[in-house]
Amino acid sequence: MNTNGRDYLLDCLAAIERVHPPGVERELLVLDNASADGSADAVRERHPEARLFALERRTGKADNDSLLLREARGRYCLLLNEDSELQENAVQALLDALKADSGAAAAGAQLLTSSGEPTACAWRLPDIPWALAAAVFLQDAVAVQSTGGRVREVGWVQSSAMLVRRAAAEQVGWLDGDFFVYSDETDFCKRLRDAGWRILFAPAARAVHHDQLGTDAASMRRRIVEFHRNRDRYFRKHGLTLTRLIWKACWTWAYLARAAVAALVPGRDARRYLLHARQELFPGRGEGIRDAAEAHNRNLGNNVPARHGAR
Numbered sequence: 001m002n003t004n005g006r007d008y009l010l011d012c013l014a015a016i017e018r019v020h021p022p023g024v025e026r027e028l029l030v031l032d033n034a035s036a037d038g039s040a041d042a043v044r045e046r047h048p049e050a051r052l053f054a055l056e057r058r059t060g061k062a063d064n065d066s067l068l069l070r071e072a073r074g075r076y077c078l079l080l081n082e083d084s085e086l087q088e089n090a091v092q093a094l095l096d097a098l099k100a101d102s103g104a105a106a107a108g109a110q111l112l113t114s115s116g117e118p119t120a121c122a123w124r125l126p127d128i129p130w131a132l133a134a135a136v137f138l139q140d141a142v143a144v145q146s147t148g149g150r151v152r153e154v155g156w157v158q159s160s161a162m163l164v165r166r167a168a169a170e171q172v173g174w175l176d177g178d179f180f181v182y183s184d185e186t187d188f189c190k191r192l193r194d195a196g197w198r199i200l201f202a203p204a205a206r207a208v209h210h211d212q213l214g215t216d217a218a219s220m221r222r223r224i225v226e227f228h229r230n231r232d233r234y235f236r237k238h239g240l241t242l243t244r245l246i247w248k249a250c251w252t253w254a255y256l257a258r259a260a261v262a263a264l265v266p267g268r269d270a271r272r273y274l275l276h277a278r279q280e281l282f283p284g285r286g287e288g289i290r291d292a293a294e295a296h297n298r299n300l301g302n303n304v305p306a307r308h309g310a311r
Contacts, residue, residue, distance in 0.1 A: 001064045002082035003033040006042055008210055009082040013047055016080075021092040027051065029068050034058045034296070039082075057300060058293035060180035062188075065159065069169050077169070081160045083210040087112075093205035094163035097151045105168035105197035106189065108157025109205035110146060116208070122146035122201040125155035125190055126234065128246050135250040137257075146201055154201045156189035161207035168197050178237075180290035182223075183230035190238065221275060226288035228279035252280045 002009045013028070020026060031053040032040040040054040053067065069077050076098060078091065090109055097107040111121040122145045124130060133142035145154040162185065169175075172191045175184050189199045235244035255277035262268035279286065 001031045001033065001061065001068065001080070002035060002039050003058070004035045004037050004039065005082035006035065006037045006039040008085075009039055010042060010046065011085055012080060012082050013043070013050075015086045019086050019088050019090060021095070024091070024095070025074075027073060029053070029072060031055065031064050031068055033064060034300075057297045060177055060184075060290065060293070061159075062175035062179045062181070062184035063177040065184070066174035066177065069164065069166060069174055072166060075166060077164045077166050079159050079162045079164060080207075081209070084111075084160045085208040085210065086161065087206040087208065090161070090205040090207055091163075093202050097200050097202040097205070098163060098165055100151075101198065101200065103196070103198050104153075104165070104200045105192040106157065106162055106164045107151070107200040107202045107205070108146075108154075108159075108163075109161040109207045110201075110203045111158060111160060111207055111209040114208060114210045118146070119209070120144045120146055121158040121160070121209075122154040123156060125193075126186065126231070126240075126243065126247065128243050131243070131247040131250040134254045137254065139254075146203070149203055151200055151202050151204075153198050155193075156186045156199060157201055158209075159185040159188075160209045161205070163205075165197075168192055168195070171195060176237075178233060179230050180226065180288070180293070181230070182227045183234045187234055187237065190234075220272065222287060222289050222292055224272070224275050224279055225283075225286035226290065228276070228283045229288055232283035248280055252277050255280060 016028065028047065028050040030043050030047070030050045032043065032055060034055045034057055040052060043050055043052050051071070053071070065079055068079070076095060078094065094107045094109060098104050108122055111119050113119050120140070123143045124145055130139060130143045133139045145152070172188070172195050175188045179187055193199060232244065235247065255273045259270040259273035259277065262270040262273055
């Protein structure tokens, strides 16, 4: 799934070709989310074998991943962001994890930074212990589950490189499009777990997840707004009222404390933590990524439909 990441997308597709396990049948689906950088044309030219879904209006990541899952014909579906680059043996390791556990619905890869360092990519589901740990700045020790060298059950995994058992995804109704981006995979994994499935972290599967996020202030603000808006939506959707209130109190305190420290340390941005604190308290405020996408679509003209057909 790609949005204005042409060069990353081409590297992603090249890695798929390079590391695909021999003897495993596959199909390649590419969804271009109304990019303006020639991504769709590049796929048509360099990967004519791909089923290309070239949208003319921006839609959310959850809806886009759901479209790909519905259209896929395989038993297993590997969701990838355009900025995810599979490493050698990654696909086979994910397949092995799901084939070895018939009760597992999804397996997430170990994500690496652009410099090759492992980064957190599997967590416990958001709960009160995680919130309390955040209040004393121990959240990583409590919440991060992408550790160890063996396949293990976790709460949820990042969908940047996640293999999904298609039948399980269909059973729970795919991903929820109300989550435009952020918390979409958290909600998906929780609903899978509630339906009796397990979620796995497969450390032998490794994928570089390049950071292509914009660094300008407006882009940062939209990401923070969208992040808190959808985490709050997650708690409300699942009726976690007490967890939501404790989470709000603990994380607001944690962000304000970080802002105070950042104000005293040269080179640190206290405003970013203050924005996090504000959005934690008032998640409905501000302009998020969904708002920016809707504004983009309005600029295209109200009469241009989203095109979901493969081309």
